[in-house]
Amino acid sequence: MTRRTSFIAVVIWLYFAAPAYAAPYQCTLQSASIAFGSYSSAQNTDAIGNISVYCNGKGGIALRISTGRSGTYSNRTLTGSGGVLNYNLYIDSSLTTVWGDKTNGTQQVTGTAKSAGILNFPVYGRIPSGQTAALVGNYTDSLIVTWADDAKLHNFDRSGPMSATASIVAKCTLSVGPLNFGNLGFSLATTSSSQTATVSYTCSRGTTAQITMDQGLNGTGTPASPVRRMKSAANFMGYQLYSNSGMTVVWDGVTGINVTGTGAAQNTTVYGQVPRQTLPPLGTYNDTVVVTINF
Secondary structure, eight states: OOOOOOOOOOOOOOOOOOOOOOOOOOEEEEEEEEEEEETTSSSSSEEEEEEEEEESSSSEEEEOOOOOSEEEEEOOEEOOOOOOOOEEEESSSSOBBBSSSTTTBBBBEEEEEEEEEEEEEEEEEEESSSSSSSSSEEEEEEEEEEEESTTTTTTOOOOEEEEEEEOOOOOOOEEEEOOOOOOOOGGGGGEEEEEEEEEEEETTOOEEEEEOOOOOTTOSSSSSOOOOOEHHHEEEEEEEEEEEETTTTTSSSSSSSEEEESSEEEEEEEEEEEEEOOOSSSSSOOOOEEEEEEE
């Protein structure tokens, strides 16, 4: 009797799954900047910038901004080849609390990431008005953003750059007061009458400009040699405008006068004269002259 025996091999493979590795919570600076655009000394220049960070999960973050080149939170400074502009950065739209590092009355900003993604923090900035020392040009400041993303938000061991920019462009504004010769009588036949008016202009510091005047609504000359007249109904009265008190240089529409801006309001005088002439018919005589500033 023959016996055959078979064996069944049982093989058991044991797999041990490696434990999942969770990256530590961490935030990374994506961008940080504020751009003020063009600054005019006549008014405050405000801007809203942004600090953008990416956090890889849920957690908190606290951000601080350095003083920049000025070394003080009292006045941060934008610098350029033409000088310095004072400015500052704030945590609030009312511009009451400087964004800093919790020293000297400044505050930091905190936020919470609910999941992985981008967090944006607005930065409010102001360049105060009345700064007339800086010349036309571009102005910048380099700042450092530091942040803490540890559990207690106290370890500010990460940092990245932030830029602040502004510019002063060649710009002028102009206003002109009236020139009133008053009441002219029979003496006009033998004596000329003179009066002055004021041209007020404000140009950014260092800006060179030219102020010209056309020959009015009733002129018969050319822009370079204006012959000006006032009119009442169909009648005319001759007069002239000058750029000097001696009334020898006619203020024309080609050469005009050249001025250089200081950043503050400046005045120059227009000298007007009605030369002696045959007394025209009674009436109120007027003219309108266009004053132009080119820069």
